[in-house]
Amino acid sequence: MEAEYYVGSRQSLKKILNELKSRGLKVLGPKKSSGSIVYGEISDIEEMPLGIGGLSSITHHSIKEILHPSNQRFLYTDSNYTSHIPENGTESFALFGIRPCDLSSLQITDLLLSEDPFYNNRRSKLTWVIVEECQEPGIFCFCSLIGTGPTAKADFDISYALIGRDCIVFRKGTEKGEKMLKILQLKEVDENSKEVLLYKQRAEAAAVSMKKRFREGLSGLPEALDASLGDVSFWKKISDRCIGCSNCNMVCPTCTCSEFLDEAMMDGSAERQRFWVGCLSPVYGEVAGTHFRKEQYMRYRHFVLHKFLFPFIKQVPSGCVGCGRCIAFCPMGLDLRNTLQEVLIKYAKK
Ligand code: SF4
Ligand code: SF4
Numbered sequence: 001m002e003a004e005y006y007v008g009s010r011q012s013l014k015k016i017l018n019e020l021k022s023r024g025l026k027v028l029g030p031k032k033s034s035g036s037i038v039y040g041e042i043s044d045i046e047e048m049p050l051g052i053g054g055l056s057s058i059t060h061h062s063i064k065e066i067l068h069p070s071n072q073r074f075l076y077t078d079s080n081y082t083s084h085i086p087e088n089g090t091e092s093f094a095l096f097g098i099r100p101c102d103l104s105s106l107q108i109t110d111l112l113l114s115e116d117p118f119y120n121n122r123r124s125k126l127t128w129v130i131v132e133e134c135q136e137p138g139i140f141c142f143c144s145l146i147g148t149g150p151t152a153k154a155d156f157d158i159s160y161a162l163i164g165r166d167c168i169v170f171r172k173g174t175e176k177g178e179k180m181l182k183i184l185q186l187k188e189v190d191e192n193s194k195e196v197l198l199y200k201q202r203a204e205a206a207a208v209s210m211k212k213r214f215r216e217g218l219s220g221l222p223e224a225l226d227a228s229l230g231d232v233s234f235w236k237k238i239s240d241r242c243i244g245c246s247n248c249n250m251v252c253p254t255c256t257c258s259e260f261l262d263e264a265m266m267d268g269s270a271e272r273q274r275f276w277v278g279c280l281s282p283v284y285g286e287v288a289g290t291h292f293r294k295e296q297y298m299r300y301r302h303f304v305l306h307k308f309l310f311p312f313i314k315q316v317p318s319g320c321v322g323c324g325r326c327i328a329f330c331p332m333g334l335d336l337r338n339t340l341q342e343v344l345i346k347y348a349k350k
Pocket of ligand 2: 248251252253254255307319320321322323324325326327336
């Protein structure tokens with residue numbers, strides 16, 4: 001029978017990284033940078049936040065920064081008024097060490113940006129996905145509540161989890177991932193081995209700890225949200241600290257809204273840039289002298305509905321992957337988990 005699990009060390013991880021690089025791939029993933037964790041090119045596994053849980057496991061960046069960059073030159077015309085579409089990254093690349101929540105965000109951005117040629121071009125260059133599974137959740141994480149973690153579910157080649165200082169359990173996701181694990185001669189183990197049992201036990205404990213405050217999970221949430229829509233005082237109260245800074249939109253891996261800026265130069269050339277915008281910002285709803293979401297509570301409510309109620313949600317488990325970034329980076333301490341809890345308490349059918 002083919003093995004699903006393998007056991008190795010940090011050295012094995014290094015070998016996978018080197019193998020990917022030797023195949024000419026640019027390897028991108030979370031890396032430590034001046035006290036933060038951002039996404040960037042990984043040249044050594046020592047740069048990565050391996051096995052780090054708690055607050056430090058949350059990266060400022062997500063995969064969104066790679067596939068749908070925050071600022072992008074979209075189109076330009078030269079001084080002869082000829083239009084050009086700029087180069088949009090031609091290198092094939094691998095994602096290495098991304099967490100299961102970010103992996104799940106791909107399913108959502110694939111859907112939301114399916115008509116975007118820039119996104120699709122970058123997405124087609126993504127040829128390998130190596131996931132680090134979490135054994136210790138961050139304090140703001142709730143992936144197990146959504147069903148996106150803490151173990152990787154699908155669409156990855158290899159996953160790994162650190163179960164000891166220098167002991168790693170690897171799991172094959174695809175045939176090519178399995179081939180790589182075999183080429184590197186990692187030790188095959190069965191699912192009753194002590195390493196796999198410990199890995200599963202820790203993953204289960206992490207999942208349970210994230211669900212604690214929601215005894216009945218999120219069942220009935222769409223209906224409860226639907227029922228809450230007209231309760232203006234409820235939404236005003238929930239969002240009363242929100243200042244519309246849009247930090248939550250910027251860090252959210254599944255917020256994909258953009259705006260364009262056209263700039264004309266004196267020599268006749270011009271360029272169009274695309275940059276992220278957030279629906280929580282007061283300027284977002286300004287259209288031709290009016291505003292379709294005038295008050296802050298409307299914007300906050302829209303954000304929550306977009307993640308958990310809108311029609312596209314029917315095609316994915318949820319528009320939110322439970323990464324906790326919007327909670328971690330909200331300057332006013334708004335916690336999406338509290339909002340969902342309050343909606344369920346007041347509006348879920350008993
Ligand atoms: S980060 Fe917090 S304060 Fe800023 S827009 Fe989002 S919810 Fe409001
Ligand atoms: S809404 Fe918050 S928790 Fe959900 S995916 Fe976006 S940033 Fe993560």
